[in-house]
Each structure stands twice: as structure tokens, then as C-alpha cells.
Amino acid sequence: MNKTELIDHIAQQADISKAAAGRALEAVIGGVSATLQKGGTVTLVGFGTFAVGKRIARTGRNPRTGDEIKIKAAKVPKFRPGKALKDALN
Numbered sequence: 001m002n003k004t005e006l007i008d009h010i011a012q013q014a015d016i017s018k019a020a021a022g023r024a025l026e027a028v029i030g031g032v033s034a035t036l037q038k039g040g041t042v043t044l045v046g047f048g049t050f051a052v053g054k055r056i057a058r059t060g061r062n063p064r065t066g067d068e069i070k071i072k073a074a075k076v077p078k079f080r081p082g083k084a085l086k087d088a089l090n
Contacts, residue, residue, distance in 0.1 A: 036077055046084035053078040 001009070003025070011021035032042050032050055042050040057073040 044082070046082050048079055048081040048085055051078050051080070052076070 007018055007021045007025055010016075010025060011018045014021065014024075016024075035042050036050060036052050039052055041052075053076045055074045055076050058071050060069050060071045061067070062069055
């Protein structure tokens with residue numbers, strides 16, 4: 001499912017226009033992004049938790065040449081599914 005299909009699904013399930021569903025989806029994505037940028041977490045009970053993880057700096061290898069390269073430390077988004085989502089899949 002891509003973003004357009006998700007907007008269509010939201011519009012149909014909530015009985016709202018596609019434009020309103022698109023704005024609602026953008027608001028949710030924007031809220032999650034803003035919270036993660038501040039280092040916070042977003043918990044949606046039954047669905048899961050979005051959080052920020054830290055990846056340490058390390059040395060890697062260029063697969064073409066075999067040369068060592070330095071990989072910088074980075075913050076990465078993480079998602080931990082909730083129990084209800086796990087149960088729905090199994």
C-alpha cells in the first residue's frame with residue numbers, strides 16, 4: 001500500500017473527503033516526525049511505538065575497493081510493534 005492508497009482507505013473508512021484524509025495523514029506524519037526530531041517517542045496503543053535510536057560511529061569497508069571507510073554516528077528512527085498488531089499478524 002502506498003500513500004495514495006492509504007489516503008483512499010482513510011477517506012472511505014472515516015467517510016470523509018480524500019482531501020481531508022490527506023491533510024489528516026500529513027498531520028499525523030508531521031507530528032510523529034516533529035516528536036522524533038526532538039528526541040521523543042510516539043506511542044499508539046495497540047499499534048506500536050516510534051522512537052529514536054542511536055547508531056555509533058564505526059569503521060566499514062568499501063565493497064568495490066576493500067578500502068576502510070569511517071561511518072559517522074547517526075540517529076535512526078525505530079518502530080516497535082504493539083501486542084495487538086503482532087496478534088493481528090499471527
